[in-house]
Amino acid sequence: MPNPAIVLVSDKYLDVLEEQFWRYGRDYDIHSASNAQQALETTEQIRAAGGQVALYVADSRLADAHVLKAFHNWRAIVPTARRLVTAHMDHFREDSVALRPGLAKGKFDAFLLMPRGVRDEEFHTAVTEVLSDWGSTVAAPEVETVRIISPVLDGHTMAIRDFMYRMGMPVRTFSPESSEGQEVLAQLDGQEPKYPIVRALGSEPVCAPSVHDVAVAIYGAPSDIDVDQVVDLVIVGGGPAGLAAAVYGASEGLSTVVVEAEAIGGQAGTSSMIRNYLGFPRGISGMRLAQRARSQAIRFGTRFFTGWPVEGVSVGDRVHTLKTGGGELRARAVVIATGVSYRKLRVEAIDSLVGRGVFYGAAMTAAREMEDQDVFVVGGGNSAGQAAVHLSRFARSVTILIRRPSLAATMSDYLIKELEYNPMVTVRSCSEVVDGGGEGRLEWIELKDTTTGELSRHQTGGLFLLLGAEPLCDWVPSEVIKDERGFVLTGRDVPKETWINGVPPGNLATTVPGIFAVGDIRAGSMKRVAAASGEGSSVVPLVHSWIESLNEAEVPSS
Template sequence: MPNPAILLVSENHSDVLEEQFWRYQRDYDLHTVHSATQALAVTEQIHQAGGQVALYVADSRLPDSHVLKAFHEWRSIVATARRLVVAHWDNFREDSEALRLGLAKGKFDAMLLMPRGVRDEEFHTAVTEMLSDWGSTVAAPEVDAVRIITPSIDAQALAIRDFLYRMGMPVRTYSPESPEGQEILAMLDGAEPKYPIVRPMNGDPVCAPTVHDVAISIYGAPSDIDLDQVVDLAIVGGGPAGLAAAVYGASEGLNTVVVEAEAIGGQAGTSSMIRNYLGFPRGISGMRLAQRARGQAIRFGTRFFTGWGVEGLRLGEGIHTLETGGGEIRARAVIIASGVSYRKLRVESIDSLVGLGVFYGAAMTAAKEMEDRDVYVVGGGNSAGQAAVHLSRFARSVTILIRRPSLAETMSDYLINEIEYNPRISVQSCAEVVDGGGEGRLDWIEIKNTDTGELSRHEAGGLFLLLGAEPQCDWLPEQVVLDERGFVLTGRDVPKETWRDGLPPGNLETTAPGVFAVGDIRAGSMKRVASATGEGASVVPLVHNWLEDLR
């Protein structure tokens, strides 16, 4: 198979672009054309030959088309390619102003100044980030750290693959008949294969594992926790709030551990592209953000224990104990950052097909299998919008179903603009899914109009359910007071009768001394990545104050 392609499109500056992009020619096929029409013809040739276009690099001024119209035409053939506008210095101020609205609506991914000389590393940093994003969300990895052998992608295989993706590990799926499959089957020494079979990083293959088994085979059993040591700070949950608390806590000298039941990153780790997070003008995927934060926390000394959920919290005088299936962790301060799960649809016929065309959350690795299918996304929040945009790169159509009259109340404006522009995405308001089914996997869904009660049946190749927050706080003791929806109360929101010495707890402190709550699990939180990281950072001074009081 040929290398993925990079198309350079410019009438007057193609020599400059060719000179700049020569460094990519080992891994990508470079095509230089001088007009939008020529680029369209090359795109069709690549597509018909079964190739892929990774990146379009288009001059802000083309001789035969407006650059945004050209992107629209190229995207109709290759929806997955990233789109970069480069403007000559003489035109940059005028063209950037004219194209600003198109960038806000998602008509292209980035706009850069055309390099004026060699080693313009700021320019190439942007290019490599775009190629990296394309490679992680579209292309199969060239080198796989983990191999999954299975005759078909079922719910179990998909859950494992999604977990590995969120942990930033390159993974590929092979059939048992493939050379790679035969090689791993031979390692079973004649034992009856039970699928899926997972072989992590040249280790021994594991038959029919759970996500928990895979985590142990890669990272080791989490029961290796040092049970004899009392740590300063134990954080329950490795989402944005927990990661921020870990970075700030460990960087300020606190002996810090993070306990995470699943993959680092929480719900945010499933987001294909977060565009409104401060400091990332071209956006960043939730997985990359989480893995960078994890590496940052480790650098300061944080220890991560993944694979065991916390089953209980025993409060003590100055030392609290977290109970997990792998042992106990004793800590002077505890931060609850366990986030929330997506609320269940609770339609039996739909829930019986989870993993078989029905997915809770974005299920990033399932998107590639939605090619030429009609897909439905249920939910009106940012996560649903991000999932719809990502799915539109593969699916024939994506329909967002919401109960409200519009997305305006629940979704960020930048996402609404991008959705309105995308011809593959439509929004159906006042709608809910009430039934669905199929032979072995989802084939159809039934939608109810909440205003009229009218029912309609639709073919569906995929159903992605992002229905809002549902807290999981059954492991907390009764001393930690929750609101009527099950979220953790903090600060002045706690009942007055639980105040100590006539004063409310600190802003992010719960009704249990030395126990804090941040992020989505906290009652009244904003349910945004940036606000979660802000709370994670803000809670650390409160932890310091608590530890000082203990001393």
């Protein structure tokens, strides 16, 4: 099979682009075209030969078509390809103003100044970021970190595969009969195989009936920590809020541990592309944002334990004890950052097919299986919109189902505009899923119009449910007061009768001294990635103050 292709398109500056892109020639097939029509013909030839286009790099001024019209035509043939516009310095400013609305609507992925010399690493950083996004979401990994052996692609197998993706590990699934499968099975030393079997990071294969088993096999259990050690800070939850707290806590000298029940990144880690996060003009996937933050926290000394939900907390005057299935953790301060989960649809026929065409969350690794399928996404928030954009690169059609009349009240404007432009995506308002079924996997759903009560049946290959927030804090001790919806109260929101000497807790502190709450789990939080990150960093001074008060209490008076 040929290498993925990069197609360069320019009339006046094709030689400049060819000179700049020679460095990619080992891993990509570089094709050149002097106009939009020639690029279209080149694309058809690549497809006919069984290849795929990873990236189009087009001059902002083409000889025979407007660049956005050209992208539209190429996208119809290769919807998964990324699209980059580069402008010569002579008309960079003028064209950036003219093309900016198209960039905001997702008509292309990046707008760059055309290089004028060698080693323009700012330009190439952007190119590699775009190619990296394509490689992690479209192409099958060339070298996998994880191998999953399973005779069927069932719900358990897909859950493990999605977990590995969210942890930033390239993963491939093989049948037991394949040569790769036989190689892994041979390492079981006669042990009866129980599928799925996972071999990660060159370690011994593990019979892994659940994500939990895989996580423990790779990352260890909390009991690996010296039981006599009391850490300064335990953070429960590895989403943006928890990761920010880990980075700032560990960087300021606190011994810090993060316990995450699922994959690092939380709900945000499933987002295919977050475009409105500060400092990432080309956007960043939730998985990459989470992995960068995790690496940053590890650099400062944070320890992570994945796959272990906290089951309870024993509140103490100076030390709180967290209980997990793998052991106990003792900490002077605890930050609750467990975030929220997607609400269940609570339609039995649908929930019985989870993992077999029905998915809660974006289920990034399932997108490739949606090729040529009609897909439905339930939800009106940013996560649902991001999932729809990503799925549209593979599916024949994507329909967003919402109960409201429009998306305006729940989704960011930039994302609404991107969906409006995308010809593969439609929004069906005032609709809800009431039934579904199929032979062994989802094949159809039944929708109800919430205004007329009319029912309609639709064939589908995938249903992605992103239904809003339910708090993840059943384990939180009763001393920590929550609101009627189950979100943790902090600061002035806690009942006045719990204030000490008429003074409320700190703005991120709960009713229990030394226990704090940040991010989506906190009542009144904004439910945005940037806001959660801000709270995670802001809680660290409060933790410091609490620990300092404990230390001062230990010093005997003179």
